[in-house]
Amino acid sequence: MAKGFLTDIKTLRARARKHIEKGAVTEGYRADRDTVIRILNEALATEIVCVLRYKRHYFMASGINATSVAQEFLQHANEEQGHADQIAARIVQLGGEPNFSPEGLLTRSHAEYVEGEDLVDMIKEDLVAERIAIDSYGEMIRYLGNDDPTSRRMLEGILAMEEEHAEDLATLLATMGEK
Ligand SMILES: [Fe+2]
Ligand SMILES: [Fe+2]
Secondary structure: OOOOOOOOOOHHHHHHHHHHOOOOOOOOOOOOHHHHHHHHHHHHHHHHHHHHHHHHHHHHHOOOOOHHHHHHHHHHHHHHHHHHHHHHHHHHHHHOOOOOOOOOOOOOOOOOOOOOOOOHHHHHHHHHHHHHHHHHHHHHHHHOOOHHHHHHHHHHHHHHHHHHHHHHHHHHHOOOOOO
């Protein structure tokens, strides 16, 4: 009755009726859910720290009349906020709870919160944080493999944007004569 590699329809239907309170998480979910929720919460903390750091840099750069750089910081802050929201929604979909607690935020986050002394310093710190995010998202994506394609695709989309952020910042540094 099993057609090749697919589960037969009867089993599929019966399984779906069990534990319907688990919503999107079915018996066929192959990843380790607790681990996935934990790493997604680390990613959430990273995004929140990045929002805070970019916001700080945005307001400080605005104060020293560096309008175009400030706009770049603001755009990144908003995009990191979007990532945080996507990750939090996925955690809930997996039956977990997104951790928004300020307590331990920096410990959970992969990226650091560095205020920076001047404009160039700020851009360099943001670039470092993006490079940390790029490596940690890459690791998460490889860890998930085919076990949780939805989380993996979400993280792949976020990774692509972090790479754009890093490129934007490197370009800014280059135009300012820094390397
Ligand atoms: Fe992000
Ligand atoms: Fe970013």
